[in-house]
Amino acid sequence: MTLHPSHRVSAVWNFAAGPSRLPDAVLARAGAELFDRGADGAAAIERPFSGAAFRRVLDDARERLARLLAVPDNYRVLFLAGGAMHQFSAVPMNLLDPARGLTRVAYADSGYWSKRAMQEASRYAQVIVVAGHAGERPLSAPATGDWRVPPDCAYCHLTANETVDGLAYPAWPDTGDVPLVADATSCFLGAPFDVSRFGLIYASAQKNIGPAGMTVVIVREDLLQRPARAAPSPFCYRLQAASEAGVNTPPTLAIQLAGMVFEWLADCGGLTAVAAANRRKADLLYSAIDSSGGFYTAPVAPGHRSTMNVRFHLTDDSLTEHFLLGAEAAGLTHLRGHRQVGGLRASLYNAMPLAGVGALVDFMAEFQRRRG
Amino acid sequence: MTLHPSHRVSAVWNFAAGPSRLPDAVLARAGAELFDRGADGAAAIERPFSGAAFRRVLDDARERLARLLAVPDNYRVLFLAGGAMHQFSAVPMNLLDPARGLTRVAYADSGYWSKRAMQEASRYAQVIVVAGHAGERPLSAPATGDWRVPPDCAYCHLTANETVDGLAYPAWPDTGDVPLVADATSCFLGAPFDVSRFGLIYASAQKNIGPAGMTVVIVREDLLQRPARAAPSPFCYRLQAASEAGVNTPPTLAIQLAGMVFEWLADCGGLTAVAAANRRKADLLYSAIDSSGGFYTAPVAPGHRSTMNVRFHLTDDSLTEHFLLGAEAAGLTHLRGHRQVGGLRASLYNAMPLAGVGALVDFMAEFQRRRG
Numbered sequence: 001m002t003l004h005p006s007h008r009v010s011a012v013w014n015f016a017a018g019p020s021r022l023p024d025a026v027l028a029r030a031g032a033e034l035f036d037r038g039a040d041g042a043a044a045i046e047r048p049f050s051g052a053a054f055r056r057v058l059d060d061a062r063e064r065l066a067r068l069l070a071v072p073d074n075y076r077v078l079f080l081a082g083g084a085m086h087q088f089s090a091v092p093m094n095l096l097d098p099a100r101g102l103t104r105v106a107y108a109d110s111g112y113w114s115k116r117a118m119q120e121a122s123r124y125a126q127v128i129v130v131a132g133h134a135g136e137r138p139l140s141a142p143a144t145g146d147w148r149v150p151p152d153c154a155y156c157h158l159t160a161n162e163t164v165d166g167l168a169y170p171a172w173p174d175t176g177d178v179p180l181v182a183d184a185t186s187c188f189l190g191a192p193f194d195v196s197r198f199g200l201i202y203a204s205a206q207k208n209i210g211p212a213g214m215t216v217v218i219v220r221e222d223l224l225q226r227p228a229r230a231a232p233s234p235f236c237y238r239l240q241a242a243s244e245a246g247v248n249t250p251p252t253l254a255i256q257l258a259g260m261v262f263e264w265l266a267d268c269g270g271l272t273a274v275a276a277a278n279r280r281k282a283d284l285l286y287s288a289i290d291s292s293g294g295f296y297t298a299p300v301a302p303g304h305r306s307t308m309n310v311r312f313h314l315t316d317d318s319l320t321e322h323f324l325l326g327a328e329a330a331g332l333t334h335l336r337g338h339r340q341v342g343g344l345r346a347s348l349y350n351a352m353p354l355a356g357v358g359a360l361v362d363f364m365a366e367f368q369r370r371r372g
Numbered sequence: 373m374t375l376h377p378s379h380r381v382s383a384v385w386n387f388a389a390g391p392s393r394l395p396d397a398v399l400a401r402a403g404a405e406l407f408d409r410g411a412d413g414a415a416a417i418e419r420p421f422s423g424a425a426f427r428r429v430l431d432d433a434r435e436r437l438a439r440l441l442a443v444p445d446n447y448r449v450l451f452l453a454g455g456a457m458h459q460f461s462a463v464p465m466n467l468l469d470p471a472r473g474l475t476r477v478a479y480a481d482s483g484y485w486s487k488r489a490m491q492e493a494s495r496y497a498q499v500i501v502v503a504g505h506a507g508e509r510p511l512s513a514p515a516t517g518d519w520r521v522p523p524d525c526a527y528c529h530l531t532a533n534e535t536v537d538g539l540a541y542p543a544w545p546d547t548g549d550v551p552l553v554a555d556a557t558s559c560f561l562g563a564p565f566d567v568s569r570f571g572l573i574y575a576s577a578q579k580n581i582g583p584a585g586m587t588v589v590i591v592r593e594d595l596l597q598r599p600a601r602a603a604p605s606p607f608c609y610r611l612q613a614a615s616e617a618g619v620n621t622p623p624t625l626a627i628q629l630a631g632m633v634f635e636w637l638a639d640c641g642g643l644t645a646v647a648a649a650n651r652r653k654a655d656l657l658y659s660a661i662d663s664s665g666g667f668y669t670a671p672v673a674p675g676h677r678s679t680m681n682v683r684f685h686l687t688d689d690s691l692t693e694h695f696l697l698g699a700e701a702a703g704l705t706h707l708r709g710h711r712q713v714g715g716l717r718a719s720l721y722n723a724m725p726l727a728g729v730g731a732l733v734d735f736m737a738e739f740q741r742r743r744g
Contacts, residue, residue: 045629
């Protein structure tokens with residue numbers, strides 16, 4: 001594998017929340033492996049999804065992911081077209097089961113994306129909010145422990161990491177017999193994840209997996225028995241799990257890219273090593289914020305801070321635009337907070353090296369010296 | 373632009389029905405343009421969908437497509453995640469309007485994919501079959517003329533080109549005030565298309581557009597007023613049209629690739645020139661079939677034969693596996709017919725040069741000399 005010059009460590013660091021930075025090694029491989037024609041006269045993007053070559057790609061990606069996450073044998077791994085927002089509807093469409101008395105759905109309200117998920121679900125069933133924020137400042141994820149979910153709820157949904165709010169659950173709740181469902185989009189593969197605590201996990205690809213337009217669904221096999229009568233066929237987990245290469249043409253390019261990312265993660269030492277690296281990056285940035293004497297502030301309580309999406313503010317908000325302009329000039333891009341919450345946000349997904357966070361922390365200190 | 377050696381005319385020709393061959397010029401561009409980091413420190417695949425760079429890509433792709441197809445001003449062009457099968461549900465979910473008395477849906481049954489579309493729609497409304505095959509052999513598209521669609525039908529759906537059956541409509545029907553909806557997946561951009569005859573056109577990308585996982589929807593603005601209450605937000609045409617870069621993260625890589633294909637089509641002289649080239653390719657192959665003295669047969673009536681998916685059979689079906697093995701050895705791949713209909717199929721989408729069809733026709737003549 002030869003590295004194209006532009007794949008060397010860049011002087012510009014992209015902190016976008018998604019689509020976002022990919023690993024250098026994957027970028028270097030992707031161009032040639034996806035778009036050069038092989039001995040069969042076809043590039044990866046040109047191969048039929050029902051052919052043996054793509055089947056190998058698909059099986060390989062599935063096995064690599066299952067190994068990385070230690071997915072138990074009674075779960076199925078699906079690669080579906082679309083994003084997490086498609087799953088906001090697919091989850092209730094698949095899991096509601098009126099004939100078995102499962103007519104409502106339970107949600108924890110932890111911020112922006114859990115509210116969006118609830119909105120979508122409310123189209124299909126009554127939504128019960130079983131847990132919410134403890135207080136406004138500092139922000140925290142809902143307290144865990146026993147959530148006492150009503151038994152007529154088809155599932156209980158939580159957003160494992162809130163990309164906009166910058167908070168993450170430090171532990172999982174107990175929902176008894178009601179299956180726990182996680183939107184793990186923005187923390188997926190950033191650390192080990194105990195799949196066995198969940199009935200279903202979904203994560204869209206444009207954070208730690210790669211390309212926008214594909215979502216990983218990991219579903220416990222017993223949940224595939226639910227009727228899913230209202231689900232469009234490409235949304236139906238049972239049909240997708242029963243069909244080897246998918247009910248419909250799967251997003252073949254995205255799956256191939258995901259496989260490359262999974263391989264890179266294994267080369268990095270797996271999720272334990274990746275989590276340690278992510279911890280170092282997040283600690284460096286949160287320390288810089290906390291030791292700024294109040295010039296920068298992080299609104300989330302320490303135990304609930306996301307390692308993936310570090311949200312912070314300038315206490316003097318009138319400096320925010322100056323900060324963003326200066327950062328851009330210093331090669332630190334896409335640091336603007338989501339419009340719903342304002343301020344700043346640095347997304348530190350797996351592909352962001354410590355050097356990028358170092359450059360950000362240096363810029364923050366320099367900006368404070370000039371403006372503080 | 374430098375051509376990688378593997379992008380030179382290949383000795384292997386891939387006749388897959390989709391995902392399928394891409395233009396050489398697009399393959400040559402794609403690797404570098406999608407995966408090399410620019411001055412902003414981001415490759416195309418790494419850029420946030422809400423940023424200015426991706427907005428330009430999106431606007432550019434939309435404008436190029438609108439120019440190629442001469443899309444009238446009262447239509448909106450959407451690039452949505454997923455495939456045509458997602459639209460099989462999205463169409464009824466968006467267009468049914470019980471409050472206005474639009475409670476049923478009308479379909480023409482022209483073969484495999486129209487039946488699949490009907491199955492999905494039947495989940496949401498009563499399906500009226502308003503037109504079907506005239507006879508079994510030779511196969512033909514439903515007769516057009518006046519289809520007399522009941523006025524309580526929200527729309528009337530046809531499959532413009534049947535990928536599996538190898539047939540295409542030679543003309544469009546008249547459905548009066550009921551909007552005509554076309555699944556144009558496998559003929560989209562293969563020839564000029566009179567958008568103004570339709571209320572809605574959709575086409576998944578993995579034929580003449582490029583990558584699997586994205587679908588183009590072209591919808592007349594008045595249809596955006598329908599309530600779409602049951603539609604998941606990413607399926608809702610009104611929401612998608614109202615939101616500049618999409619309700620949810622769009623498939624950014626696929627959209628960028630599609631834009632390259634649209635540019636290539638313009639460079640080829642636009643759809644009139646492309647249609648003429650496609651006509652020559654199809655004529656060459658159908659002539660070889662028709663002049664084989666019955667050794668090869670095409671089951672579709674001449675006026676209804678698809679120029680995109682040429683279906684044919686060996687009259688002695690026991691030779692089919694020999695043909696496929698020999699073709700593979702001669703560098704002619706993915707010629708097996710769909711399992712539902714058997715026989716052979718050569719997909720001749722825009723990116724297949726005349727030379728590929730020439731190689732196939734030569735092989736067919738040689739096979740007949742040896743086995744006939």
